[in-house]
Amino acid sequence: MNYSEFQKLKKIPEIGTEMYDIMVKLYPICRSITGDGVRKTLGIISEQVPLEKYEIPTGTEVFDWMVPKEWNIKDAYVKKSNGEKIIDFQKSNLHVLNYSVPVHETVSLSKLKDHLFTLPDQPTLIPYRTSYYHENWGFCLTHNQLLQLEEDEYEVVIDSTLEDGSLSYGEYFIKGESEDEVLLSCYICHPSMCNDSLSGVVLLTFLAKYLKNLSLQYSYRFLFIPETIGAIAWLSRNEQNVTKIKHGLVATCVGDSGILTYKKSRQGNAEIDQTVIDVLKNSGDDYKIMDYEPIGSDERQFCSPGFNLPVGSLLRTGATYFTEYHTSADNTEFVKAKYLADSFSKYFKVILTLEENFGKFYSKNNKEELPEIDSKNDQVFLNLNPKCEPKLDKTGVYRKIGGENQRDNIKTIFWVLNFSDGKHSLRHISSRSGIDFKQIKHAAEFLHEKKLLKRIL
Ligand SMILES: [Zn+2]
Numbered sequence: 001m002n003y004s005e006f007q008k009l010k011k012i013p014e015i016g017t018e019m020y021d022i023m024v025k026l027y028p029i030c031r032s033i034t035g036d037g038v039r040k041t042l043g044i045i046s047e048q049v050p051l052e053k054y055e056i057p058t059g060t061e062v063f064d065w066m067v068p069k070e071w072n073i074k075d076a077y078v079k080k081s082n083g084e085k086i087i088d089f090q091k092s093n094l095h096v097l098n099y100s101v102p103v104h105e106t107v108s109l110s111k112l113k114d115h116l117f118t119l120p121d122q123p124t125l126i127p128y129r130t131s132y133y134h135e136n137w138g139f140c141l142t143h144n145q146l147l148q149l150e151e152d153e154y155e156v157v158i159d160s161t162l163e164d165g166s167l168s169y170g171e172y173f174i175k176g177e178s179e180d181e182v183l184l185s186c187y188i189c190h191p192s193m194c195n196d197s198l199s200g201v202v203l204l205t206f207l208a209k210y211l212k213n214l215s216l217q218y219s220y221r222f223l224f225i226p227e228t229i230g231a232i233a234w235l236s237r238n239e240q241n242v243t244k245i246k247h248g249l250v251a252t253c254v255g256d257s258g259i260l261t262y263k264k265s266r267q268g269n270a271e272i273d274q275t276v277i278d279v280l281k282n283s284g285d286d287y288k289i290m291d292y293e294p295i296g297s298d299e300r301q302f303c304s305p306g307f308n309l310p311v312g313s314l315l316r317t318g319a320t321y322f323t324e325y326h327t328s329a330d331n332t333e334f335v336k337a338k339y340l341a342d343s344f345s346k347y348f349k350v351i352l353t354l355e356e357n358f359g360k361f362y363s364k365n366n367k368e369e370l371p372e373i374d375s376k377n378d379q380v381f382l383n384l385n386p387k388c389e390p391k392l393d394k395t396g397v398y399r400k401i402g403g404e405n406q407r408d409n410i411k412t413i414f415w416v417l418n419f420s421d422g423k424h425s426l427r428h429i430s431s432r433s434g435i436d437f438k439q440i441k442h443a444a445e446f447l448h449e450k451k452l453l454k455r456i457l
Helices: 003-009 012-026 036-046 109-113 143-148 194-211 229-237 239-244 271-283 337-356 406-419 426-433 437-449
Strands: 052-057 070-079 085-088 103-108 153-163 166-174 181-187 219-225 245-250 260-263 287-290 311-315 380-383 421-425 453-455
Touching: 012 036, 012 194, 012 337, 036 052, 036 166, 036 194, 036 219, 103 109, 109 153, 166 194, 166 229, 181 194, 181 229, 194 219, 194 337, 219 229, 229 239, 239 245, 245 271, 245 337, 260 271, 260 337, 271 287, 271 311, 271 337, 311 337, 380 406, 380 437, 406 426, 406 437, 421 426, 426 437, 437 453
Parallel strands: 181 219, 181 245, 245 311, 260 287
Antiparallel strands: 052 166, 070 085, 070 153, 103 153, 166 219, 260 311, 380 421, 380 453
């Protein structure tokens, strides 16, 4: 089936509306990396496509990580001494620091402030904050509201549980003629936010729904997983089968008004990269191409050096590039059905192109281009945890490298870990990342000292 035949079957704008309606249904659910919000979400997706659901118990080791305790929440609020509720989880689930431990205390304003998160530069928005691996409790609110808080005794209640349980995820598999697979992955761990997370979830749900009735060459595997830990857990359970994955895309941020952006796979010239770029070129619409960087979503795990799968990410405005990112403004107004529909059509065309080119495409020029190592002058390291990211907080990396620019330092660490595959020198990592060589070298020495890297040259 080609694209115009598909269009005759179903109008793309209608699919946009269907996706939007499911997104609106999913929006109010308080999700996290574990818990009943995820199960409820998988349940709603299952009404569209029958997911295979999995539960991985707390404490299960997945590469360098461990499945955490399961978090659930019923209610949370902050009340003034006169009984007035000033922060209420029932009004927005973003009000609670995601993964907050239970608390019921009466506290002064200054103690309360230690547990409040706001965005001073966006004073009307509620931020989205998490504390998955460090036990804490907290509330998120608008900065304007914070400025109005007066001295008082505040009753804080978080009616949550953090207990042994499991991590839930869903998978949907469409068997094609071939064992070769196309991996399509999205994440289901964000609470009430639309573009980041939910737009990708509904896009893949409907892609699965409409692909399942076609006769296909490739087999298609759809993942509905919590971000990072879910991708790591999935890869650790499916390590034996990942060689079947010939192409892949991570779907997120596909519902905003921005132009389509394609972030290439780590390999950079894999068939999926060529295919998406061709589809965007031929679409007649504006688009943007980004080289791979080890920052972003689950492509970080799929493209970790131990896997290096041909997985890119096709999105509109990337996370962190839109001001609504990780705030209450990433809502059902921000995402529009017509943009979801447009993203759907692009994904669909990518798949039809992969299908058309099955068994005959770029295989000849599809070899990853590797730089030449200068054995006299280059310094080369090997990542000792090449499969997915190592759990950096265990080694105190985050605390140790804190300082003037924590975010840049972490980015440098990720670059060094991701490209220390024995085939890229520090010089190459510096030129590919655009990060100053001295900083790259400093990060490599630090990681070497932490026994995360081994020097091979
Ligand atoms: Zn996010």
